Amino acid sequence: MPSAKPQILISGALVWAAAEVKQLEEHYEILVLDSPDRATFVKELTTGKYSNISAIYRHNSSAGAVGFYDEEIINALPSSLKYLCHNGAGYDQIDIAACTAKGIKVSNTPSAVDDATATVGMYLIISALRQFYKAEITARAGKWDQGIAPAHDPEHKTLGIVGMGGIGRALAKRALGFDMKVIYHNRNPVDPSLLAGFPEGAITYISTLDELLSTSDVVSLNLPLNANTRGFFGKKQFNTMKKGSVLVNTARGGVVDEEALLDALESGQLSSAGLDVFPNEPEINPRLLANDKLTLLPHQGTCTEESQHKMEALALKNIESALTTGDLLTPVWEQKGKL
Structure with a gap:
């Protein structure tokens, strides 16, 4: 019955x-x-x-x-x-x-998920810019700050957000607190009402992804994984980014070509990166684990x-x-x- x-x-x-x-x-x-x-x-x-x-x-x-x-x-x-x-x-x-x-x-x-994921994104931005991961493992190894060169402040750096949904907007709010300049790219500009809580002119829409990549010091990926975005961020996108810039990914690991990311880190095209997500979770590419230019988290975006x-x-x-x-x-x- x-x-x-x-x-x-x-x-x-x-x-x-x-x-x-x-x-x-x-x-x-x-x-x-x-x-x-x-x-x-x-x-x-x-x-x-x-x-x-x-x-x-x-x-x-x-x-x-x-x-x-x-x-x-x-x-x-x-x-x-x-x-x-x-x-x-x-x-x-x-x-x-x-x-x-x-x-x-x-x-x-x-x-x-907006606030918690954006907080992780901001942590990854700061850690990547300031080399905090590398500094911590050096300190834990009893080597104090050996091999740690002066890093970069987030203040006055340009953050380019790819995907200005709820998480992107929450990340922008945090980045503005660090005096970062915030730009974003979507297929279309977001409804102005969604940006009503931000200071006038604080966030700028960039109509092409290439322009955002070429003008950002830090690029944050905040977009869904689907047939259109799987593996879309690869060699071309990394080569378009500013020399020595930073990538942060709290979206899905599958949107990034990992081999292209590693190549960009090894060549110096990227100075560092912060990742909370990976294509084959819970496995992490051993080459990522061995790279001290990376801050890695085990998908902690909403772990509160x-x-x-x-x-x-x-x-x-x-x-x-x-x-x-x-x-x-x-x-x-x-x-x-x-x-």
Whole structure:
């Protein structure tokens, strides 16, 4: 017998939003994904205990057991499933085209990650400019500051932001606090209302990526990973950057050609770089690990209790909104106007 309440499947970690889950339990039946492997999950979606679910809360941690939500998984989802609410700003582990073809609406949690990710971005900028990573390992090795040359202040340097979404704007706010000049490139200028909180003239739109790269002291990548951006930042882009400039990536590792990045560091085209993301996480290219011009973090962008709570809560609010009104609060951009 189907449940009297609509069913919600929790797919992956949900740790901090206990109060929000308890509120949902008043009106919905909560199921927790416990399939031991992908094959079992597919079977339980089609004929088993998940065959009547209405919505899914998804966290990337579920990939360890059942893999990505690719076309195979999407096509196995029951006809009752209408909403897939992902915990995370990036959603490259979900086949959005397959969801759209099946009429499944997808949401993510962009605004919830802005502050924490931007703080990591600012840390990477400062560490890369000031050589703080190299200085720390030298100090820990008992060598004080041996081999550490004078570095660079962030003040009055130009920060070029590629992708002026919520994270980009939060990063701009932090950079202005260090008296950096901020420029950005999008396909189109952002709505002026989104920049209303900034001092007039503090942020400048640059219409071409090449101009931004050639005039920036630091370039920060803040764009999603998709078919258009995968591996797009490579040799051409590095060669267009100013000699001795800095790259920071808190977006997705897959947007950068790692070999081209290493070549740029070794040639001196880049003086340093800061990375929080990698193409094959949790593996990190050994050549990156061996390079002391790099500050490396293990995807710490949203690794705070506050951000984790905000992300979980927003994903659950998307589910509640969808099941009560039919509309998601933060639908992914690929589906806007299509579903």
